[in-house]
Amino acid sequence: MKYALIAICVVFIAACAQMLLKQGARQAYTPWWRQYINPWVITGYAVMFASMIANIWCMHRGLQLKELSIIESLSYLFVPALSWLLFKEQITRRKALAITIILIGVIVFFL
Numbered sequence: 001m002k003y004a005l006i007a008i009c010v011v012f013i014a015a016c017a018q019m020l021l022k023q024g025a026r027q028a029y030t031p032w033w034r035q036y037i038n039p040w041v042i043t044g045y046a047v048m049f050a051s052m053i054a055n056i057w058c059m060h061r062g063l064q065l066k067e068l069s070i071i072e073s074l075s076y077l078f079v080p081a082l083s084w085l086l087f088k089e090q091i092t093r094r095k096a097l098a099i100t101i102i103l104i105g106v107i108v109f110f111l
């Protein structure tokens with residue numbers, strides 16, 4: 001159970017990495033290739049890589065792949081919530097319903 005909680009934190013960190021990538025994509029750069037090589041994008045990919053290593057560590061310590069796959073689905077909750085907070089993106093009723101269904105599925109899986 002301890003590693004499942006760590007994995008949830010890792011999923012949140014990966015969602016934060018996606019926010020960094022989004023911020024990098026929002027910037028306008030004169031040479032087109034700088035859009036792919038800027039501090040936001042490089043940091044986002046570094047954080048994403050660190051979260052991948054942490055996921056592997058959790059599996060090495062005993063978290064099963066089927067459990068980690070279900071935990072990873074929490075990114076469908078974290079990403080819209082963070083994008084709403086940071087970028088003022090809208091969460092429609094349909095998205096809210098989908099997020100609720102995903103959360104119920106995660107809860108049912110771990111009962």
